[in-house]
Amino acid sequence: MPDFVHLPMILGPDGSRLSKRHGAMNVLHYKEEGFSSEALLNYLVRLGWSKGDQEIFSIQEMIDGFDLVGINKASAKFDIEKLRWVNQQHLLNTDDSELKMMLEARSDAAKGLNDEVTINFINAYKNRANTINDLVSSCDNLFSDEIKYDQDSAEKFLKKEILSPLKDVVDALKRSEWNQESISEALKSVCEKHEIGFGKIGQPIRIAVTGGTQSPSIDQTLILLDQSIVVDRIEAAIEYIEENSN
The missing domain is CATH 1.10.8 (Helicase, Ruva Protein; domain 3)
Known part of the structure; x- marks a missing residue:
């Protein structure tokens, strides 16, 4: 005879039964949003079952490790942020x-x-x-042909007082060899010349090159692009500042 068990209910973040008002979606929607099937399965399995403190499982690990003893008695809350974290771990583990x-x-x-x-x-x-x-x-x-600035970030960081350092950044990068170490040294020399911290030019450069304020380190970001593209984008940011400073 098979064993029959009662699985715990999945609740919304507020502790009530999960429903459409919590944003519950068709499972295919998560695929469209970029979640992997393995990560989603991992998260759903862990809502009602546990194996020690282990959070991340491959499908084979779930198959090999699952037992009825590990099924939780208490209901579990569906947490989209936790699902994002689980998916990130699977992403990092992907070749x-x-x-x-x-x-x-x-x-x-x-x-x-x-x-x-x-x-x-x-x-x-x-x-x-x-x-x-x-x-x-x-x-x-x-890698877009046209960079669109986040407007709030541009208003905050692309200001007239950064014009002179940015122009020197362009000159320094034009003379620089195109590797991370040389890029770092070029930017450091500009900071020393103007007696400013790297943060003063870091965010303006990041906005000029990526359109926003979130990216890996500046040298790691710039090296992904051709030298001429980086120079062109910073020069475009200089023009933007000049046009919007009057």
Whole structure:
């Protein structure tokens, strides 16, 4: 005879029964949002079952480790932020070559990159991504033909007082060899010349090159792009400041 067990109920964040008013969605919606099937299964299994303190399981580990003893008696709350974290862990555990295929299947920008740049991009950005869609968005923004500034960030950091340092950044980068160490040294020399901390030029450069304030370290970000593209984008930011400073 088979064993019959009662599984705990899944509740919304407020402790009431999970329903559409909590944003409960069709499972295919999570796929469209960039969650992997393995991560979603991992999260759902852990809602009603546990094995010590282990949070992240492969499908085979779930199959091998599952037993009735580990089923929880108490109901569990569905937490979308926890699901994002679980998905991030699965993303980090995914082989770079597989991530490359996933990225190229979703991003037109990624299809135009050579293999080395794509892998370098993945290694630089995957720690900041909760889903493959996050990685796609970062890729499309960074390698876009046209950078669109986040308006709030541009108003905060692209100001007249940063014009002179940015112009020196352009000159320094034009003379620099194109590797991370040389880029760092070039930017450091500008900071020393103007007697400012790196933060004063870091965010303006980041906005100029990526459109926003969130990215890996500046040298790690710039090296993903051709030297001429970086220079062009910073010069465009200088023009933006000059046009909006009057």
